[in-house]
């Protein structure tokens with residue numbers, strides 16, 4: 627997988643025109659589709675589930691990056707993969723048996739990511755880093771799009787990079803929440819490989835041009 631990737635979050639798309647928005651992303655320089663699934667338990671919001679995933683699978687022509695903000699994610703891993711997930715990221719805070727869940731995702735044929743909430747230290751990943759394909763650092767408290775970026779994320783990127791290097795891990799670093807045209811370049815420079823952007827892309831006048839600008 628190459629780096630400096632943009633994964634627009636469909637959470638901020640227009641669900642009345644979902645096919646149109648997915649096709650716009652197909653034509654754009656977006657690299658991945660970021661799918662935010664929320665259960666109203668792990669996070670204080672409910673987003674969408676398999677019916678939307680089915681539409682994404684039908685029209686998306688790029689890598690499908692699924693971010694599960696749900697408790698007991700292991701129960702649904704297989705079904706998300708059936709609906710086309712190429713990568714599934716689960717929260718450290720939501721998995722009692724994280725190693726088992728990461729193994730399950732990979733055995734079923736997808737890449738596995740682990741997500742840390744803003745207050746969860748990077749060192750919690752020490753014994754899983756060699757086995758994961760991606761580390762997703764939340765740069766807002768998960769649950770809603772359009773929130774303010776938490777600056778402490780830069781420190782966590784540096785720590786994650788060190789952890790990856792010292793364990794010969796091939797994990798990518800993904801940042802999610804409050805990414806915009808003011809901080810994207812700085813985040814890539816700090817060591818991020820993949821940036822999620824919802825509000826910055828979909829509330830802009832020209833989403834496709836914004837995606838290009840986020841990569842500069």
Ligand code: DX5
Nearest residue numbers: 768769771772803804824825
């Ligand atoms: C937050 C989600 C994010 C969010 C990003 O819970 O995981 O993916 O939609 O949205 P923006 O870019 O608007 O902060």
Ligand code: ZN
Nearest residue numbers: 662693802822
């Ligand atoms: Zn997300």
